[in-house]
Amino acid sequence: MTEQQHRIIVAGCGGMSHVWIQTALKRKDAVIVALVDVFPDNARKIKDEYALNCEIYTELEPAIKDTNANLVMDVTIPDSHFDICTTAMRNGCNVLGEKPMAANLEQAKEIIRVSEATGRTLSVMQNRRYDANIRALREMIQSGTIGKPGMVNADFFLGPHFGGFRELMDSPLIVDMAIHTFDQARFMLGADPVSVYCHEFNPAGSWYQGNAAAICIYEMSDGSVFCYRGSWCAEGASTSWESNWRITGEKGTAMWDGVGAPYAEVVAPKTYAGEFQRDLIRMEAPLTWTGQPGHAGCLDEMFQALAQGRHAETDCRDNIHSLKMVMGAIQSARSGQKVIL
Template identity: 25%
Template sequence: MSSTTMAAEQSELFPDVEIRCRDYRIGCIGVGMIMADVHLEAYRQAGFPVVALASRTEAKARGVAERYGIATVHPTPEDLIDDESVQILDIAYPPDLQPALIRRALRAPHIRAILAQKPLALDLGEAIALRDEAAAAGKILSVNQNMRYDQSIRVLRQLLDRGDLGAPVLATIEMRAIPHWQGFLESYDRLTLANMSVHHLDALRFLFGEPTEIMTVAREDPRTAFDHEDGIVVSTLRFPNNVLAVSMEDVWSGPREEGFDSDIYIKWRVEGTRGVAQGTIGWPTGKPSTLTYASALTTGGQWVTPTWDTHWFPHAFIGVMEQVQYAVDTATPPELSVADNVRTMALIEAGYRSIAEHRPVLLSEFDL
């Protein structure tokens, strides 16, 4: 293949979204790291209008609002939801508290759409109820599965859609990184599978469609001090056409102490009948995600490495909010719809059933 043809192939890959709409007033709830450093920074860069902010602690909200030039700070999340200037509600809140805020927003006539944090709720039953209540209210409810907008995952999906890799055979996501577990997780009976694996399992659904079964095993993480069952997690999924995928969340990843050279990363690899793609997720290192691929069909079997300067954090979050605004503007379902997210929640639920019953669990066991 000539260098000119190969360059043309790369020019048709799009790691970041086109901003089609930035016209709706956003109110944000929560001022933890993910909102203060990621959501709001993404919206600032994209020119999305954030008009109000609230948190459980008003003083913290005022500090973040001053940082971003947000004019209005409400004393409570409920007051923000009642603010008639807010058209899109963006929630970054614990999953046990989030459903009540969503339901209040569904009753607010001025709120056109809601972007909820993941996991949407503590269990599948509550997620299904929220899906159905949003549909009955005629409101857009979207769930922030932001890994779908990571640049390497987006380009990988484009390669799969183009057929560069042929038919998928095997996929792996290998995480060896140490999350900062938020304090509210200590009171839950679900940890890594619901709060970290959810990124990877949803990304696998985005890439390969609906899995037919999952087998999940777990053990405790030696570093996590509070009681938990699912610390280190490994899940094997089977998809139609016999595609296999493995997702591993190693939240231990070895000693992390003075003098120990820790190796922290998230890597993925997809093998197809006509090519291979592999890459890294930049979140643990603060670098852009990467992708390199070789195709017997489009690269002459040579490895090609598209590049970009944007990051998962914060740039992927531009795509997440953009798809909500575009859905409002066009009266169409968002790409990250609650109906789709219920299927990711079902996959999480199936993983917990697999851990408890020590067996592969079919997704057909769940009535969605």
């Protein structure tokens, strides 16, 4: 046993727990010491499937005390994140957790207060940051290739027939999915939201009980405007799950379809200001990021941050701004008013 070895408790043994457990089992510096689930049969299935040598609990605190754990993977439902995170940190554990970091902003703020008081951290799974294409697009924007960004547009149109709880939610698109696109916008721009106006609705033909479509307009801290158009009941001509992006700046436009490599069209050198339409040149974004994609890449960053004694890229202090975008959009949609964030 080394000083930096992670003694892990996995809280929540549903579908996404497989990704987290598979990642932990590949690490030489980690061992799973307990599974926690309010339904013990769920935990037993996971224990048997992965041949884990660990105990099963229905509550987190006794699991931590019995196993001397120092890290909790929170893969529970959003309504449980607050209790899991604060219990873990108050009992000496860091937390790696699923999004959203909490069910509401008040809980999110309290999680940050507990983190500050205990010196423990919560890192949030925002897996769509971890992709060579979005990293290349971010570098293109932040290096000034298109100049100062003025408008950012993301289109998200898919028609998944999940069944189950999503089709019964009040705001399935914004609450369950849009946080990924909102977080991507923050990541690309290096900016946070200032205000939002959101119109949420349920289009004809929708198989969702709640509003499955939305248009959101955010003012960002860098002065740009981010416009999100999305639907989870759009049959045909689908975008990718990463959205379809257009970012316009002072000197040109960057494009990304969410699948291939991004590119930009920028004003060519030696172009005269009086020209009706300026000559443009196309610039490909070099793909230089070599990390693992998706969940694995985000978990790599989380573990690296723990080893280096720093806050992870998706630490709760950062991620609360992505949660604010979700909660602000819901508030605006219900009030019909612009919301200051």
